[in-house]
């Protein structure tokens with residue numbers, strides 16, 4: 001089966017296996033920001049945006065992506081750098097393995113919610129696990145970013 | 150210039166923006182996929198194993214079983230040499246000793262081909278009775294290691310015929326006699342569970358031959374130099390033929406100190422000549438890597454009526470699972486990094502056995518031993534205060550370690566061997582305690598406040614200490630070279646696993662060289678290109694590796710001045726903040742270095758430094774917690790966790806703070822949620838992030854981490870370690886807060902809502 005996979009605004013003729021998940025396709029295509037942390041859709045490390053929606057790419061079949069707009073960190077360099085500035089200023093980027101997924105979740109949050117409260121932010125990001133940071137620094141970073149914006 | 154600055158991590162922006170930097174990102178595109186068939190039985194002998202169909206399967210390059218791999222015994226613990234851990238491991242074993250133990254290794258072109266081939270392997274097992282309960286393991290009829298060549302490199306109390314991987318015993322004064330003389334004695338039994346590291350990056354190893362036919366291994370390790378030694382020796386390769394590269398690592402916390410997939414990929418590359426990569430599934434990380442040691446701790450603390458603590462005795466049973474990685478060291482730390490907190494005692498007893506069971510092995514995990522020992526000790530001190538009817542704060546203040554004091558334990562107990570005597574030159578426990586209680590509004594809330602009909606608020610706290618590296622064992626080293634345009638390369642063996650050590654080492658170099666941090670380009674760690682370092686463990690990087698960087702940088706400064714003397718043809722040359730001056734003449738390092746390369750007295754300036762600690766100054770911390778208990782359900786809300794830390798100078802206050810915040814949340818996870826549940830057959834129920842409860846951001850209401858002014862004279866720019874101390878206090882602080890809330894001590898971890906509820910109803 002051939003699909004038209006649109007990643008970061010570029011079109012690819014792609015032939016996914018029927019059981020192929022988006023994470024595998026994206027990494028094969030060279031989008032190495034997309035990381036894998038689990039086998040059970042529970043960590044959010046693999047988060048990408050498909051047609052404006054935050055999804056775990058580890059459980060999203062590539063064959064479902066025909067004509068859909070897939071966005072990874074590589075596709076939003078300016079926005080990602082902006083978010084990264086706040087995360088790194090707080091020192092909350094530790095091992096960094098969860099960070100690209102976290103950036104995509106923050107990006108999606110900003111697209112979806114206007115003036116969210118901290119409680120709403122926490123709920124939105126609840127699926128993005130981080131084992132290093134203890135989360136509080138992430139929340140401080142997001143708060144500062146929201147204040148500036 | 151560099152120290153005590155909140156600068157960004159040097160690799161931060163790049164990693165957050167998803168630059169390819171981790172092991173799998175760097176794997177050659179055509180790497181063979183390596184996967185592992187694992188034992189479905191907790192204890193079984195492989196009677197036969199038929200791999201012929203798998204080998205003939207499409208796309209398969211090779212298959213390994215115990216029959217065609219090296220049968221050398223080794224320890225995969227990833228420690229210095231000789232290791233204080235038993236040599237009870239082989240790459241693949243004929244006896245399977247836990248569910249998840251590797252049985253066969255298969256390499257092929259595509260993952261689905263490898264999966265299919267694994268399904269075609271026929272194994273005939275003779276299932277053996279297993280020991281799953283560590284309290285019955287000692288002297289049990291079932292022997293987990295017998296006739297398998299298991300041995301120790303030196304005396305570690307290793308008695309495989311009794312199922313004992315390691316054991317230890319020491320006594321100062323007479324515990325028995327002193328206990329008799331005490332007015333009050335508290336005795337308690339505490340249990341701590343196996344905890345999983347749950348780092349977000351699964352263990353990943355990659356290997357290939359380079360153009361010089363040398364085996365290159367890129368791997369998610371905390372100990373690249375130990376990996377080179379252990380893999381090289383076990384596979385009978387001269388170490389000159391092995392290069393180990395540590396790229397960026399997605400979290401370790403001790404879980405990546407040992408060897409995991411490195412052997413498997415190396416064997417595949419050696420057999421096929423092709424690149425290979427092995428990425429553990431999350432299930433494999435849970436079942437086939439290792440956990441924190443489960444422990445049972447019996448503690449006795451005796452005191453006089455006036456509150457002077459006379460004696461502490463700790464007796465431990467530790468569960469190392471199927472293999473004895475870190476068996477002895479973790480046990481000893483449970484005493485050596487807790488008992489000196491109360492150093493005015495007349496007698497101290499400490500002993501323990503570390504037993505084998507048919508469970509996933511235990512190994513290094515942040516705060517190892519200390520978190521378990523701290524739970525027992527700091528709970529016991531609160532209990533003792535209740536018995537004495539003395540405020541626990543006063544009791545601690547009377548008895549705790551102070552600056553200028555020592556403890557005999559430092560000399561007697563090290564990590565896997567004897568310790569090193571030392572006087573404590575920096576200890577701000579009192580300041581930490583005062584500030585923590587103040588921030589917690591301790592005396593306003595203590596012991597409890599009824600805030601609603603079914604809701605009780607309470608507070609609890611605990612003291613903690615750690616170490617800073619292992620004296621006379623942990624070594625760090627650094628090389629600095631000057632480049633034209635006046636910047637430096639700093640090459641360190643120290644292993645940044647997400648801790649920010651590259652950044653703080655650059656800060657130390659910048660401080661010593663009096664240049665901005667941007668002038669220091671750090672590279673870590675690669676056994677070919679960086680000098681030796683034992684690795685990222687034992688809270689050693691800031692203190693030990695930091696010193697090596699300071700030494701190298703100071704030598705470099707000397708070298709620059711020496712070269713400046715030739716340039717000015719004078720002895721009176723000064724170097725200040727990147728400028729060389731001689732009387733009224735001066736030249737910037739930028740111009741001077743360019744001359745050094747191209748036009749004048751041409752010379753490459755290089756300096757190296759290495760350091761081995763002669764002491765291990767403890768960082769200290771007081772952790773306090775405010776909780777709200779719902780007495781109808783037993784649910785516990787953690788409203789605020791206050792940590793006040795004395796880690797000497799914070800080289801980077803931002804990174805130090807996040808180290809502590811992250812550690813506290815791991816400690817809270819261990820105390821309240823995380824557990825490896827085992828079925829009657831020895832199967833790990835919680836082998837996924839779905840079932841294993843790592844704290845999410847919803848559980849964390851508020852963390853308040855601060856540092857007291859402190860300076861450790863023996864540390865680089867006054868620094869001590871900070872990586873582990875943060876994890877130690879949550880078990881005791883939360884157990885103490887619960888005691889204050891419901892009047893009952895819960896002494897088994899994790900403390901789940903149902904445990905609190907049962908305790909209330911009992």
Ligand code: FES
Nearest residue numbers: 037043044046058
């Ligand atoms: S990898 Fe864990 S949710 Fe996708």
Ligand code: FES
Nearest residue numbers: 095098130131132
């Ligand atoms: S920074 Fe390591 S998991 Fe989030």
